[in-house]
Amino acid sequence: MSTHTNPASREWQAFWLAIGFLTRIPMLTQIDYSQRLMNQSSLYFPVVGLLLGACYVGAYTLLTLAFSPLISIVLVVILHLWLTGAFHEDGLADSVDALGGGYTLEKRLEIMKDSRIGTYGTAALVMALVLKVALLAEASPVWLGLLAAPMVARLTPLLIMGYLPYVTDPDKSKSKPVADGFSRTRLAIAATFTVFASLVLVLYEPWLLLWGLCATLGVALVWGSYLRSQLGGYTGDTLGASVVFSELVLLLGLTI
Known part of the structure; x- marks a missing residue:
């Protein structure tokens, strides 16, 4: 990246790089790509989640003009899979395949790198999508689940990166640049943004903010501890x- 790029321009590029990393949305600016910029982009993961949530709320609002709430939710989930390229769902399937079918660290990492999906991964993916549709159908209000869950859930991987080491072949992982030299300062900024944005969204139901924080920290702690052991x-x-686990736990709170 050019040494003459000013900080504001770097942050603007980092924001668009986060969008390009997490979604199929075209980056509407020229990116002076570097590993450092990729690392900086992690700050904007919750922001990207909020933008995705806004898209889902808009789509749901329009779809309910013509279809039932359940059909509209299914169509929004399909939109989500297209917009994100099923990025996180692919990670879920690969993770469950590896952790369910591998008996050594080397075998688990080998299975995780395999592009094919196995029985464990297929079962986990199907159940996760079915559960997400069911939880959204029962959520009250639906718009809050569609808007807030994608934002808050994308803080979870940043928390895990903040206290666990990165393990895999460094030359073959898309997330390697984000993992290298992960900034805990930017993690704190991302967490602060997420908390304040959530506070605004759930002002009329303060307990939902507490649930969201506990769910995010809980998934990061439980899933992170399991990853450390395996x-x-x-x-x-x-x-x-x-991200998938966090969204499901967060949506579960909206059904209570």
Whole structure:
């Protein structure tokens, strides 16, 4: 990246790089790509989640004009899979395949790198999608689940990166640049943004903020501890799985 790029321009590029990393949305600015910029982009993961959530709320609002709430939710989930390229769901399937079918660290990492999906991964993916549709159908209000869950859930992988080491082949992982030299300062900024944005969204139901924080920290702690025992750290796929788990736990709170 050019040494003459000013800080504001670097942050703008980092924001668009985060969008390009997590979604199919085209980056509407020229990116002077570097590993450092990729690392900086992690700050904006919750922001990207909020933007995705806004897209889902808009789509749901329009779809309910023509279809039932359940059909609209299914269509929004399909939109989500297209917009994100099933990025996190792919991580879930690969993680469950590896952790369910591998009996050594080397075998688990080998399975995780395999592009094919196995029985464990298929079962986990199907159940996760079915559960997500069911939870959204029962959520009250639905718009809050669609808007807040994608934002808050994308803080979870940053928390895991903050206290676990990165393990996998460094030359073959898409998340390697994000993992290298991960900044805890930027993690704190991302967490602060997420908390304040959540506070605004759930002002009329303060307990939902507490639930969201506990769910995010809980998934990061439980899933992170399991990854430490099974892998000795995290991989890009396991970070994707953490987003899916967090969304499901967060949505569960909206059904209570």
